[in-house]
Amino acid sequence: MEKAIDITDLSFSYGRQSILREVNVSFAAHRFSVLLGTNGSGKSTLFKAMTGLLSGYEGIVKIKGTPVRSLTHKQRASQIGYLPQFYQTVFPFTVEDILLTGRAAFSGFAPAKRDRALVTQVLAELGLERLRQKLFPELSGGEQQMVMIGRLLMQDPEIIILDEPTNHLDVYYQHFLMNKLKAFVEEGRTVIAIMHNPTLAYQFADDFFFMLDKMVVPAVSTAEQELEMLKAVYHTDFLHISHEGLKIVLPVGEGMLK
Numbered sequence: 001m002e003k004a005i006d007i008t009d010l011s012f013s014y015g016r017q018s019i020l021r022e023v024n025v026s027f028a029a030h031r032f033s034v035l036l037g038t039n040g041s042g043k044s045t046l047f048k049a050m051t052g053l054l055s056g057y058e059g060i061v062k063i064k065g066t067p068v069r070s071l072t073h074k075q076r077a078s079q080i081g082y083l084p085q086f087y088q089t090v091f092p093f094t095v096e097d098i099l100l101t102g103r104a105a106f107s108g109f110a111p112a113k114r115d116r117a118l119v120t121q122v123l124a125e126l127g128l129e130r131l132r133q134k135l136f137p138e139l140s141g142g143e144q145q146m147v148m149i150g151r152l153l154m155q156d157p158e159i160i161i162l163d164e165p166t167n168h169l170d171v172y173y174q175h176f177l178m179n180k181l182k183a184f185v186e187e188g189r190t191v192i193a194i195m196h197n198p199t200l201a202y203q204f205a206d207d208f209f210f211m212l213d214k215m216v217v218p219a220v221s222t223a224e225q226e227l228e229m230l231k232a233v234y235h236t237d238f239l240h241i242s243h244e245g246l247k248i249v250l251p252v253g254e255g256m257l258k
């Protein structure tokens with residue numbers, strides 16, 4: 001297996017609070033991997049380690065064979081695009097300005113003509129042309145989320161790492177985005193995402209991982225084991241529904257299953 005990200009014996013604490021404990025996991029290149037897990041289980045912390053934004057951990061995080069700590073900012077930007085869970089700007093930047101910042105690691109603060117052409121291309125790809133001159137802080141949450149995905153495309157990284165990419169998106173855009181992420185993988189990129197919606201993840205992604213007891217556990221093979229794993233992670237019952245070859249995993253409330 002060609003590894004996009006390889007993590008060995010990663011442990012990390014915030015002060016006295018242990019968050020990650022000897023995490024060993026690899027995310028395959030050219031696949032769409034999803035990490036699922038409960039609130040506060042350490043998923044974002046793990047992703048920060050993967051993107052070089054976390055310091056003070058034990059263990060090794062490698063991006064395509066090179067420790068992330070030894071990559072320069074520019075090398076990192078060409079390999080990894082990261083959509084954080086939270087971002088905020090109160091400055092009145094237009095959507096175009098925000099997209100151009102996706103090129104900052106390559107073009108500095110003087111965007112080239114081709115960077116503006118790329119803005120046109122990315123907005124068209126995401127169907128967001130109407131937003132080009134709008135002020136980013138005045139967009140809706142879902143519009144901002146899509147613009148931030150566009151910013152990743154401007155960066156044109158090999159590996160796309162997303163922390164809850166479907167946040168704020170309506171059902172149409174959730175499916176639109178998941179299809180896009182799948183298409184990026186078909187084009188040869190690697191996508192790794194934290195998601196809170198197993199139903200959506202199972203429909204679109206290739207590989208599944210769970211955050212459990214400060215460690216990352218890969219998905220199990222049989223459908224029955226899968227439901228057990230989901231229950232162990234979320235303390236919630238799940239059921240499988242199969243519809244014309246489409247497998248749907250659905251959480252159900254306690255006591256709903258007879």
Ligand SMILES: Nc1ncnc2c1ncn2[C@@H]1O[C@H](COP(=O)(O)OP(=O)(O)OP(=O)(O)O)[C@@H](O)[C@H]1O
Nearest residue numbers: 014019037038039040041042043044045046085211
């Ligand atoms: N900067 C920080 N300083 C101290 N504790 C932190 C910090 N960031 C996160 N934590 C704590 O670390 C734990 C894991 O947080 P993390 O954000 O990695 O969880 P998560 O699985 O991504 O959660 P969610 O699904 O709610 O986004 C939480 O208990 C959180 O309170």
